[in-house]
Amino acid sequence: MSRSARSCVVAGAFLFAFIGAGTAETVKLGRPALPEEIKAWDIDVRPDGLGLPEGKGSVSQGEALFQSNCAACHGEFGEGAGRWPVLAGGQGTLKSERPEKTIGSFWPNTSTVYDYVHRAMPFGAAQTLQPDEVYAIVAYLLYLNDVVPDDYVLSKENFPTVQLPNEANFYDDDRETTEKAFWNANPCMKQCKPKVEITSHAAVLDVTPDAGKDGDKPTGGVE
Structure with a gap:
């Protein structure tokens, strides 16, 4: 038997065994997740405070933590x-x-701040901060955005009472009712306009690099 024929036989036997295992009641792969494993992934925080750990942190504590963990970037x-x-x-x-889409001008809820700091910060060392440290950093960020006074202490208990300035301008996605009349069952896919016109340039968003010293064209953006 040639090497290629032998390989086909082995592959066929493996596929048959795999299909047979799939038709059984259970695949018997893996194991149920342990409670501590589920807890490690279940770290999201809702606007009403559900998911928050016990803890608290002051603006002054947060300032010190922010300078050592966050200021290098922010x-x-x-x-x-x-x-x-x-x-x-x-x-x-x-x-x-x-x-300028900041915490004080754009973000919807304090839970967005806590969740992101806890989940992804500091950059390169995500989830190394303890709950009290996260509370303190969030308190400092709220203070920087004029949401709380400089002697404020953020905790699990008072967390749901903190409202960000732009919260009222967020609403549930209602496009299925408000925009459905404009939906087209047969959208145009080609030659929809006689010509294509550029209406904006990336430079407006400050993402297009400046021209080089020798007058070279920018390497990014819309020309």
Whole structure:
């Protein structure tokens, strides 16, 4: 028997065994997740505070933690360093040509802040902060955005009472009712317009690099 024929026989036997196992009542792969394993993944926090751990943290504690864990990227006062995200300020800019989408100007709920800090920060060392440290950092971020005073202590108990300025402008997705009349069952897929026109440039969003010293064209954006 040739090597290729032998390989086919082996592959066929493996496929038959796999199909036979799939038709049984159970595949018998893996095991039920342990409670501590589920707990390690179940870390989301709802706006009403469900999912929060016990703990608390003050604005002053958060300032010290922010400077040592966050300021290198986000600036000492949340103003952003380089092109890292800006976290504070931006109120009143959402309708402008260049909106500043910060915690105080755009984010919907305090739970969004806590969940993200807990889940993904500090950059490169995610989920290393203890609950009290996360509460403190969130308290400091709220203070930077003029949401709480400088002596505020954020805790599991008072967490649901904190409201971000832009919370009221978020609503459930209602496109199925408000936009359904505009849906087209047969959308145009080609030659829909006599010509294509550029209506905006990436430079407006500050993502197009400046031209080089020798007049070279930018390497990104819309031309």
